[in-house]
Amino acid sequence: MTLFRERLYAAPWLFVACALIVPATLAIFWPINVTVGVVLAIVLYGLIVAALVGFAPVLEVTDTDFRAGRADIEREYIGEVVAYTGTEAALERGRRLDARAWLLLRGSLPIVKVPILDAADPVPYWIVSTRKPHELASVLNNRSR
Numbered sequence: 651m652t653l654f655r656e657r658l659y660a661a662p663w664l665f666v667a668c669a670l671i672v673p674a675t676l677a678i679f680w681p682i683n684v685t686v687g688v689v690l691a692i693v694l695y696g697l698i699v700a701a702l703v704g705f706a707p708v709l710e711v712t713d714t715d716f717r718a719g720r721a722d723i724e725r726e727y728i729g730e731v732v733a734y735t736g737t738e739a740a741l742e743r744g745r746r747l748d749a750r751a752w753l754l755l756r757g758s759l760p761i762v763k764v765p766i767l768d769a770a771d772p773v774p775y776w777i778v779s780t781r782k783p784h785e786l787a788s789v790l791n792n793r794s795r
Contacts, residue, residue: 654711654789658756660702668698718754718778729765731790733783752776
């Protein structure tokens, strides 16, 4: 059963910035064929948007597992999860960061720090961006399920 699910879409400004493909394509194809330029510009922007949406990582917590993007770990190997926002999140992503940590970062979103208790795993913890850090931390820390 899924207890938490969130897709980390790209920031809206990135969709706007990628729209610059439209005038660039038109500038190239306008002298050759206007119709081809317009169609190609729309198709290219559509492909970029589809890629940004389709490849957005998913955070998912089930009764037994936690999946963050391509990484997956059983919940029994997770320690006490802590949510960080603002300056504390910036410090955890920067000066306090262990080089061995596994990261799934998205811009300036809040984060959760997920300690890994598996002695065979060389990664001490995961840092995962989320728009709902306290909710994710609460779900991961609730072991009664």
